[in-house]
Amino acid sequence: MTFTFKNPVRCAALVVVFLLAAARGALTLAQDLAPDPYFSPIADKSTPLMPRVILRNIREDRDGNIWFASFGGPIRYDGKTFTNFTQDAGMAERRIYSLLVDKSGAFWFGSITGGASKYDGKSFTRLTTKEGLSGNDVLWIFEDAEGNVWLATDGGVSRYDGKTLTNYSTKDGLPHNSVYAIAQDRSGKLWFGTQGGITSYDGKTFTNLAGIAGREFTNIRSIVEDKAGNLWFGGESGVYRYDGKTGTMLTAKDGLLDDFVGSMLVDKAGSVWFGHPLDERGGATRYDGKAFTHFTQKQGLPAKTVYCMLEDSDGRIWFGSVGDGASRYDGKTFTNFSTASLPK
Secondary structure (H helix, E strand, C coil): CEEECCCCCCCCCCCCCCCCCCCCCCCCHHHHCCCCCCCCCCCCCEECCCCCCEEEEEEECCCCCEEEEECCCCEEECCCCEEECCHHHCCCCCCEEEEEECCCCCEEEEECCCCEEEECCCCEEEECHHHCCCCCCEEEEEECCCCCEEEEECCEEEEECCCEEEEECHHHCCCCCCEEEEEECCCCCEEEEECCEEEEECCCCEEEECCHHHCCCCCEEEEEECCCCCEEEEECCEEEEECCCCEEEECHHHCCCCCCCCEEEECCCCCEEEEECCCCCCEEEEECCCCEEEECCCCCCCCCCCCEEEECCCCCEEEECECCCEEEECCCCEEEECHHHCCC
16 A cells, blocks of 8 residues: 655754664563663763663764664764753654664654654654554664665555655565564565564565474564675574575574574674673674674673664674663773663
């Protein structure tokens, strides 16, 4: 179904956010709707340390600022100071889940219950179910090679070409309407990670990837393509590496810190990083093509959990945690940023 969007909502302030949630199948979206139990508002919106908050996603803007999405609102780090933005700045919804900085430099913000907003530097354009969006819980935002913006929601996925919204759901071939991750491979094919598994879209047809390693592989939270063209799919029961014809399932038995992989990135050196969000065996794993290296509190991370990751323009890896702020790794040393680390 296609909708034409005619009435942008204009606001006066810039707000930016991010994504990524990872959770066991038992951790439902309904639980995510609750207020962030870690967040404590601060009188001074700019501080040298990050507020205690669950981080959902991390992105870098064109000016090198690092942005963190959370249910306490987006937080910007300019290299010296963390600034926490709230609804007072013009946000329609405080609970931010996903973020995109598109090719034009515009910011896209995905929220829980509030749909998505685009800020072009002058005004906000808001997309919700009223305008035709497939769902108001926006879990991931992705821009394809042609400049279309895809919004993964709890009700399917929507494609926005700048004027119209086109929605896709299980009726069109998605394995599940809860969509968590989107990526595009070098051939131009789009891939979607859903609660019900993996599917690809060639512009006409959805093709579900079934029978992975002879097991059910669902709750797919992250998708990346490595430098060799292999696709990696991270979910609650491990990582599936797919070369386009065959694949290999990797779990803790093969070297991962934990089976559950909620986030991934491919760094400039070609290594693949995996974020593990669970307390039992949380942290991060790096795979350089030969060996797995684990990063936990023993190595310097501030928390047991890694919800999200980013490699910045200087090649440093950022990690977002549950309630213990963010950490930056320069290849040798971890630098932690959080009020949670202050003496009580």
